[in-house]
Amino acid sequence: MELVTDRLSKQFQSKIAVDRVSLRLGPGVTGLLGPNGAGKTTLMRLICGILKPTAGAVRFDGLDVTAEEYRALLGYLPQDFGYYPDFTGLDFLLYMSALKGLGKNAARRRSMELLDTVGLGRVYKKKIRTWSGGMRRRLGIAQALLNDPKLLILDEPTAGLDPKERVRFRELIARLGRDSVVLLSTHIVSDVEHIADRVLMMRAGQITFDGAWDPEDDLEDFYLRRFGGEAESDA
Ligand SMILES: Nc1ncnc2c1ncn2[C@@H]1O[C@H](COP(=O)(O)OP(=O)(O)OP(=O)(O)O)[C@@H](O)[C@H]1O
Ligand SMILES: [Mg+2]
Structure with a gap:
């Protein structure tokens, strides 16, 4: 089980967002850190085949x-994960299951199981518009897991989670990392410190620490x- 990127690059007009990134990631949790604009999301979107x-x-x-x-074999939580406010949590997961080609019964079973896993087992019948930001984030994590991915890409999965949710999330990710390749980006260094087996740091499109x-x-x-307090300039 191995993800390989080979001199992977992405240029937007004059901006090189990802610059010849070569990586080999095996099973386990890898944390991706770097200032705003470093190229983390772009790298992840390339790995997910969106770009x-x-x-x-x-x-x-x-x-x-x-x-x-x-x-x-891919599961992906985008940084700007969109949901449908008038769907219930369960409806949303069933809808995502259909997009991923899961059969009806399997979709229902898996959705209920995941709602429970991410601690939404009690609110799944309520419309998403009534949920907190952290609850929506957890639904995003659940949808990324519907197809039991071997490669799981999570772009800032802990943004907006409270400390209790964060602990639950860490436990879940540590479990998932045992038999899949997990890459997660975050600005919260302590999240990575506690769960990542490996840390990548990115700056101006390049991996500067591995x-x-x-x-x-x-x-x-x-x-x-x-990195001090820096952010990459968008110029
Ligand atoms: N679709 C696009 N068109 C033009 N430029 C883009 C596009 N997407 C990203 N960029 C630029 O590429 C660079 C890297 O952006 P990216 O979103 O990958 O960074 P990031 O590390 O995820 O930042 P953040 O921590 O803020 O999420 C930035 O300069 C950004 O402005
Ligand atoms: Mg980003």
Whole structure:
């Protein structure tokens, strides 16, 4: 089980958002850190086949990102995850299941199971418009898991979660990382510190750090020393 990106690049007009990124990710949780505009979302969208690369390739166990089978093993939570406010939580998951080609019975069983897993088992009959931001985020995580993905890409999954939800989320991700490849981006260094087996840091489209940090070292401190308070300029 391995995700490979090979000199993956994406250029928007004059802006190189992802610059020759070559990675090999095996099972486990990899955290992706970097300032605003570093290229995290663009890299993830390339890995999910939503954006076409300017150059380079993405493969999972030899399958190209453009292959139908690649889709089937992918789960994705976009940073700007959209939902339908007038759907109930269950309706939404059933709808997403249909898009992913799950059969009716399997969809219902899996949706109920996941609502429970993400702690929405009691509100699934209520319209999403009545839910809190954190609840919507958890629904986003649930929809990414519908097809039991072998490759799970989560773009800022913990944004808007309260501390209790965050702990629940960490436990869930740690479990998922045991038999799938999980890549998650976040601005919350402590999320990565607690669950990631590996940390990538990105800056101006390039991976500037890849590995574990010294456990004696505080990751937050390590991160701040590398990036300070900077954000990439959009110019
Ligand atoms: N569709 C697009 N068209 C033009 N430029 C884009 C597009 N998408 C991203 N960019 C630019 O590419 C760069 C990387 O953006 P990206 O969203 O990947 O960063 P990010 O690391 O996810 O940032 P954040 O932490 O704010 O989510 C930015 O300069 C951004 O303005
Ligand atoms: Mg982003």
